[in-house]
Every structure is written in structure tokens, then in C-alpha cells.
Amino acid sequence: MGNNINKRTIRVVELFAGVGGFRLGLERASSNFLTIYANQWEPGRTKQWAFECYVSHFGESENHTNEDIAIVKNEIPQHDLLVGGFPCQDYSVAHGNNAKGIQGKKGVLWWEIIDIIKNQEPSLILLENVDRLIRSPHLQRGRDFGIMLKTLFDAGYDCEWRVINAADYGHPQRRKRIFIFAYKRNLRVKMFGRFGFKKLLLGKGFFSDIFPIREVNKNKNIENLDINSSNFSDLVDLSENFTSNFYNSGVMIKGVVYSTEVIPKKEKETTLREILETGEVDERFFIKESLEKIEYLKSSKRIERINPIGEPYIYSEGQMFFPDLLDRPARTMLTSEASINRSTHVIEDVETSRFRFLTPIEAERLNGFDDNWTNTGMPERFRYFTMGNALVVPLITTMGKKIEKLWGRII
Ligand SMILES: C[S@@+](CC[C@H](N)C(=O)[O-])C[C@H]1O[C@@H](n2cnc3c(N)ncnc32)[C@H](O)[C@@H]1O
Structure with missing residues (x-):
């Protein structure tokens, strides 16, 4: 593997890999993406069909693990880009019994992701989830996404997000998913210059450059939401008291959030x-x-x-x-x-x-x-099941090409 690595290589770790949608999308974008570790485990199943499919495409390798991510997270090697589509769960936080006092809800995969981020500090992170993540839970709107943003901030990252309906950008399925692109805070100016929130949201950012926007809904907009601040004494306080509207696009810079509803500039439909x-x-x-x-x-x-x-x-x-x-x-x-x-x-x-x-x-x-x-x-019904879990691969290829350009600015 060592021979393949050069300065432009982007070492990728793929979590919740399923049948490999992220990897396929990135490899179609550029041969500079090199997946050095992947994990996939379907809880409670003896037959691991998705993992077998992954291995049959990408080879037998000790760097593909088929265990609960909670068990193997500490063996993940250092990497540049962390990718994964993780299940949407309830992220609430409670006072724990341990000395640190704060504990995320047990079994929630977000905490595993954050541990990996804190351990390995990848420069870039690209995550995917269902679009209701920005509203959940039902009775405390926006709390889970607020916790995600706060923990990303605490780990040293800025980020952008966007809910993308694949059909709006020429793909044959109306599949709406949120994508979150996070990057180490000190890389923002190198990658995006000194553009502020609005410019990043509306044309100069990661998503707005590659998924163009037609207009903005001025009535659906939040500005200057301070996730970082003194408003919340700790994560437990935020978990208990935070609520906010988040819209389909947003930017967090140094813990300050702007979010607005954008209307995509649609491409020709594929039917x-x-x-x-x-x-x-x-x-x-x-x-x-x-x-x-x-x-x-x-x-x-x-x-x-x-x-x-x-x-x-x-x-x-x-x-x-x-x-x-x-x-x-x-x-x-x-x-x-x-x-x-x-x-x-x-x-x-x-x-x-x-x-x-x-x-x-x-x-x-x-x-x-x-x-x-x-x-x-795999039995035929699992072929549908794995596709129901997977993502729209060409969207990742579009993002991969953009990531490769940004990488060129930070190496
Ligand atoms: C939304 S799917 C991601 C699919 C993937 N992006 C693809 O293109 O196929 C989430 C995946 O996480 C896996 N998963 C769920 N819990 C897990 C855990 N604790 N550890 C590792 N993988 C897990 C599921 O089996 C599922 O394949």
C-alpha cells in the first residue's frame, strides 16, 4: 500500500460502510482517494451480507472490520478524511456517574464517531444522515443537531451542512439526505479564503459551489446562533435546554451558526x-x-x-x-x-x-x-435492503471532486 501513497493521496476511513457507497463515489472521483480502513457491522445478524458485498468488491483485507464500531474504534489508523452514513438516533446527554460527569446516551453511534474524531483528528469529515436529523427529537426540535454541532466545535472543527434531494441535481431518485462537511478550524481560510457565512452559504462554500442555489427563503433563517458560548454551561445543559430551528443549509464558524432555507437551482430531471x-x-x-x-x-x-x-x-x-x-x-x-x-x-x-x-x-x-x-x-431481499440503506453514489463523486480541489489548497 505504501507505494501508492504520495503527497496528493487522501487517506480515507469509511465508517458504517454498508456496501461501500462512499468508497465507490470517491474512487470514481479520483484515484487520489485511498481507503485505508473500513468498518461495517449489521447489529444482531449472523449473516453479514453488506460486509460480504463490500469485501467482494474491495478485497479481503485486515483493514475491513466486521465488528461493532464501539469495539474496534481504537484501532482506526490516522487518516485525512473520515466518511460515513450513520443511523439517526436520540443523542441526549445525561450526568454520568464517572468523574467527567457528562455521558452521552449509551449505544448511540454519534459518540463513537466523536471519539474517533478526537483520537485521530482527521483534517476533513463527510457525514450523511436522514434529513429529519436537523429537527429531532420531535419534542425538543433541533436538540440532536445542536449537540452534534457543539461536539464538533469542541473537537476543533468548523462545518457546513446541506440537505440535498438527489433528484434536484439530475439523479433518478427523490432521496433527501443531510450531508455534513466538517474540517479542522485552522483549514477554513486556506480552503475557502476569508468568505463569511453568507458567501459560504450562497455560492462560495463546499456545498453551494457544487450544488447551486436558485434563491433563499428570507423568512427561514437563523443568524448568529452561538453554540460555543456561555449560553450553555456544558453538554448536559445544552442537551436539556437547547432548541432551535435549523434549515436545509448552514455554516458553523468558530461555534457560531448561520442557517437558511435555500431553494436549489434544479438540473434536468432523470426519470x-x-x-x-x-x-x-x-x-x-x-x-x-x-x-x-x-x-x-x-x-x-x-x-x-x-x-x-x-x-x-x-x-x-x-x-x-x-x-x-x-x-x-x-x-x-x-x-x-x-x-x-x-x-x-x-x-x-x-x-x-x-x-x-x-x-x-x-x-x-x-x-x-x-x-x-x-x-x-446475498438473498434477493437483502439486495433491496442494502440499497434502502445506501446513498446516491454520484453525489459523493461530485463532493469527492470538490474535496480533491480543497485538498490541493491545504497540502
Ligand atoms: C445508513 S447505512 C450506510 C450505508 C452505506 N453508506 C452504503 O453506501 O451502503 C448504516 C450502516 O451502518 C451499519 N451499522 C449499524 N450499527 C453499526 C455499528 N454499531 N457498528 C458498525 N456498523 C453499524 C449498518 O449495518 C448499515 O449498513
Whole structure:
């Protein structure tokens, strides 16, 4: 491996690697990205299908570990760029019994990520999560994201974030995810010059340069939110008392946060029809169940239910398109795509006009993976499951190209 390393090499560690979306996206961007360590472990499963898929593409290596990140975090080598799409959980913090006094909620992966960041101090960090992260938890809006920003600040980082709907930038799936790009505080001026918050948000920053913005919603805006400060005595105080609106784009410089709702400058759409397999599709993908059942699942409903404290409430859900529209980008693919539920895509087959599900290859194309990326021995339903977990790879390629340019300014 040593021979491959030169000054321009960006040593990458990939956490929560799944089937390798980050790695594939970065490798498509440049051969200067060198993944030196990857970790993936599906809790509670004996068969580790995603990890096996990862290994089958990137080789057997002692630098790919298949254990809980909490167990192996201390063996992670020094690196330049940390990447990972981690599960969204409740980050709340409590007074612990130990001398340090502050303890994050047990089993929450954010604390593992922060430990790795503090231990290895990567120059750059690129994380992905579901977009509700900026609002959660429901009853204390923004608390979890506030804790993330505060802990990143405390570890010595500035950051930018942006919620990106892949379909807005020409990809065939309406998949909305938050991306967070953090960097050591002393690198900001080298990478971005002396631009302030607004310039970074609106055209000169990491995201705004590569995912252009059409306009800003001036009514949805926060300025000068001081995460760093005296306002909160410690993380427990922040965890108990912090609440804020965060919008789909934001910048934190030295612990001060600006966030605003931006409206993307959309690129030409890629439709679901454009990624469908051509020719004859295997009979097993055609619907055998009654169409009424599927139509019912997708219909709008108001159902009376009883909540845990015995009170009745009305559960309602809206109408979904049946079949899915072929002339729009697809809806978000979930991990449950292999089962029949409201969110499962059902399309009218172009050749036969019969109703069918998406094929695993079509699921891979929605995320921009190579055809048959997950055809590595896993049962078919896991091919959909891993795609429901994965990210839209070409977005990472776009980010990778930008990271490579920024790297050129700091080496
Ligand atoms: C949102 S997915 C990321 C998928 C990945 N970006 C990809 O392209 O396939 C999160 C991954 O974290 C893994 N995971 C969950 N808990 C973990 C833990 N404690 N340690 C290591 N990996 C974990 C899951 O199995 C899942 O594959």
C-alpha cells in the first residue's frame, strides 16, 4: 500500500460502510482517494451480507472490520478524511456517574464517531444522515443537531451542512439526505479564503459551489446562533435546554451558526423510466397478489387508533401514486422495498403493461451503483435492503471532486 501513497493521496476511513457507497463515489472521483480502513457491522445478524458485498468488491483485507464500531474504534489508523452514513438516533446527554460527569446516551453511534474524531483528528469529515436529523427529537426540535454541532466545535472543527434531494441535481431518485462537511478550524481560510457565512452559504462554500442555489427563503433563517458560548454551561445543559430551528443549509464558524432555507437551482430531471431494465423482465417481479390489496395500502385513510395511554386518535395517511409515475424521478427507496407495503414501488411494465416491482438492478440504478453491485451472494431481499440503506453514489463523486480541489489548497 505504501507505494501508492504520495503527497496528493487522501487517506480515507469509511465508517458504517454498508456496501461501500462512499468508497465507490470517491474512487470514481479520483484515484487520489485511498481507503485505508473500513468498518461495517449489521447489529444482531449472523449473516453479514453488506460486509460480504463490500469485501467482494474491495478485497479481503485486515483493514475491513466486521465488528461493532464501539469495539474496534481504537484501532482506526490516522487518516485525512473520515466518511460515513450513520443511523439517526436520540443523542441526549445525561450526568454520568464517572468523574467527567457528562455521558452521552449509551449505544448511540454519534459518540463513537466523536471519539474517533478526537483520537485521530482527521483534517476533513463527510457525514450523511436522514434529513429529519436537523429537527429531532420531535419534542425538543433541533436538540440532536445542536449537540452534534457543539461536539464538533469542541473537537476543533468548523462545518457546513446541506440537505440535498438527489433528484434536484439530475439523479433518478427523490432521496433527501443531510450531508455534513466538517474540517479542522485552522483549514477554513486556506480552503475557502476569508468568505463569511453568507458567501459560504450562497455560492462560495463546499456545498453551494457544487450544488447551486436558485434563491433563499428570507423568512427561514437563523443568524448568529452561538453554540460555543456561555449560553450553555456544558453538554448536559445544552442537551436539556437547547432548541432551535435549523434549515436545509448552514455554516458553523468558530461555534457560531448561520442557517437558511435555500431553494436549489434544479438540473434536468432523470426519470424512473430512464433507469428501467429494457427487454423482458423475469416473471417473479410481476405482481401475483391482489391489486386491491396494494391499491388499499397506497390509498388515503383515516383510521381510529388508541395511543399508549388509552386515548383514541385519528391516524391518517395520504394517497400515493399507483402505479408509480414513470416520468418523474422515483420516490425514496426504503429498506423495506422487498416487502409489500405502502412505500414499495409498483410500476406498469413498459413492455407488457402489467404491474410489477422494481428489479434489484433497478434498485441499484436508483442509487447510481453499477448494475449487479449487490449480486454477491446475498438473498434477493437483502439486495433491496442494502440499497434502502445506501446513498446516491454520484453525489459523493461530485463532493469527492470538490474535496480533491480543497485538498490541493491545504497540502
Ligand atoms: C445508513 S447505512 C450506510 C450505508 C452505506 N453508506 C452504503 O453506501 O451502503 C448504516 C450502516 O451502518 C451499519 N451499522 C449499524 N450499527 C453499526 C455499528 N454499531 N457498528 C458498525 N456498523 C453499524 C449498518 O449495518 C448499515 O449498513
